[in-house]
Amino acid sequence: MNILIIKLSAIGDVIHTLPALNAIKNHYPDSKITWVVEEAAASIVKDHEALDRVLVSKRKKWIKGLVKKSSRPGSVKAILSFIKELRDTEYDLVIDFHQLLKSGILVWLTKGRVKAGFDKGMQHMEYSYIFLNKPISPVSMEHHALSRGLMLIESLGIPAKQVEYRLPVSLEHRQEIEKILEKNKIKNSRMLIAINPVAQWKTKLWENKKFSQLADCLIKTYKADIIFTGGPDDLPVVQEIMNSMKEKAVNLAGKTTLKTLAALYEKTRFLISTDTGPMHLCASVGTPVIALFGPTAPWRTGPFGPNHEVIRLGLECSPCFKRRCYRKDIMCMKGIRVKDVMDRVINYTFPI
Numbered sequence: 001m002n003i004l005i006i007k008l009s010a011i012g013d014v015i016h017t018l019p020a021l022n023a024i025k026n027h028y029p030d031s032k033i034t035w036v037v038e039e040a041a042a043s044i045v046k047d048h049e050a051l052d053r054v055l056v057s058k059r060k061k062w063i064k065g066l067v068k069k070s071s072r073p074g075s076v077k078a079i080l081s082f083i084k085e086l087r088d089t090e091y092d093l094v095i096d097f098h099q100l101l102k103s104g105i106l107v108w109l110t111k112g113r114v115k116a117g118f119d120k121g122m123q124h125m126e127y128s129y130i131f132l133n134k135p136i137s138p139v140s141m142e143h144h145a146l147s148r149g150l151m152l153i154e155s156l157g158i159p160a161k162q163v164e165y166r167l168p169v170s171l172e173h174r175q176e177i178e179k180i181l182e183k184n185k186i187k188n189s190r191m192l193i194a195i196n197p198v199a200q201w202k203t204k205l206w207e208n209k210k211f212s213q214l215a216d217c218l219i220k221t222y223k224a225d226i227i228f229t230g231g232p233d234d235l236p237v238v239q240e241i242m243n244s245m246k247e248k249a250v251n252l253a254g255k256t257t258l259k260t261l262a263a264l265y266e267k268t269r270f271l272i273s274t275d276t277g278p279m280h281l282c283a284s285v286g287t288p289v290i291a292l293f294g295p296t297a298p299w300r301t302g303p304f305g306p307n308h309e310v311i312r313l314g315l316e317c318s319p320c321f322k323r324r325c326y327r328k329d330i331m332c333m334k335g336i337r338v339k340d341v342m343d344r345v346i347n348y349t350f351p352i
Contacts, residue, residue, distance in 0.1 A: 001031040002089055006106055007097040008057060011258070011277030012301065014041040015165065015284050016146040017097050018048070020153050023160040025050035034089065036106060043258045044281075047168040055085055059102065087111055093156075096128060097149055104128035116156055142297075146304045163304070165284040169262045177256070177263040184227075184250045191224040191349065194265060194282070196273040197241060198234040198253075201323045203295040204275050206333050208237065212244035213338045214272070219247040221342070222349055227252055227268070229261060229278055270348040272341060279303055290344050294332030295320050309344045311336055 003024060007017040014037060025033060034053040035045050042056045058078065065075030086109055096107050096117035107115050108131040117128060119135030129135055136155045139148055150160035181187065197211045218224045226247075228238045232254030242249055256264060258281065265271060265282040272290045273279040275298075282289050283303040291303050293312040297319040302310050312318065318332040325332075 001092045003033045004091045004094045005035045008038040012280035015280045018165045019163045020149040022164040027158045099128045101126035104131040107131040173259045173263040189225040193224045194268040194271045196229045196278045199274040199276040211241045
């Protein structure tokens with residue numbers, strides 16, 4: 001069988017689809033599987049053992065190129081080349097895990113015998129179901145995103161009882177993170193703790209001063225080595241947090257790839273994080289996460305699995321799923337105390 005998976009972004013959503021990929025490969029071991037993904041999350045699936053090909057959509061880059069007259073011909077050429085690749089294979093099964101208009105259009109463009117995905121009735125679908133010839137009955141959004149993906153393929157007759165990520169982290173990635181740690185004078189750490197403080201939504205953020213206080217408290221209490229992680233755009237925020245600290249920490253924001261970051265999380269005792277992609281990356285390598293949740297629902301998009309802790313106040317207005325707080329105070333996040341986090345940390349500080 002030739003099978004096409006469409007899950008474009010974001011980092012956490014792509015990670016949540018990996019168990020479905022592995023279940024498909026387990027059920028159809030001789031199949032050839034292609035995955036269409038957007039640029040930001042592409043490195044997560046590249047070199048995955050269950051995949052034969054990865055097609056990368058550079059949609060955002062192409063759109064910017066179309067706006068400028070000088071770059072328009074190049075963008076048009078790149079788009080047509082991508083569509084040609086998308087249509088160069090006749091797929092027995094196309095599965096739209098993304099369920100948005102942009103993924104639906106890709107489904108429409110493919111040469112697919114069976115085009116499957118959830119039918120009308122789920123949130124934020126943007127009419128993606130109109131491009132399907134095998135619509136699957138919608139399920140409740142109150143199921144975790146990872147579980148919804150498995151429920152989708154089970155409706156196609158594919159067993160999905162196990163949750164396996166098989167993230168393609170190689171020896172090279174692990175050696176690279178060892179070099180980075182040694183360069184920052186961290187070797188054979190008694191307790192390595194990662195903190196990922198930044199998220200894309202303002203309403204998901206915890207106060208910088210509390211992250212500073214938390215990091216200092218972890219160092220003083222447990223003699224821990226603290227590493228802050230994040231993307232290149234997070235670097236100034238992390239530096240501001242570290243400038244307010246009394247103790248020393250390491251800033252690796254923007255200094256790792258997704259796979260070297262995964263290799264780092266393999267080595268850490270646990271991660272403290274806001275609701276963002278690295279939180280799911282950490283969970284996928286089996287390292288515990290202490291997650292701070294406010295406007296979003298951890299039962300939908302929290303760290304998946306039994307070994308994690310979620311801290312949330314449970315205000316009446318939460319989860320609101322809003323990027324802007326109508327109360328103007330973002331109390332669902334600001335109300336979380338440093339003590340609340342330290343009370344959960346104790347569950348993970350026992351000697352190895």
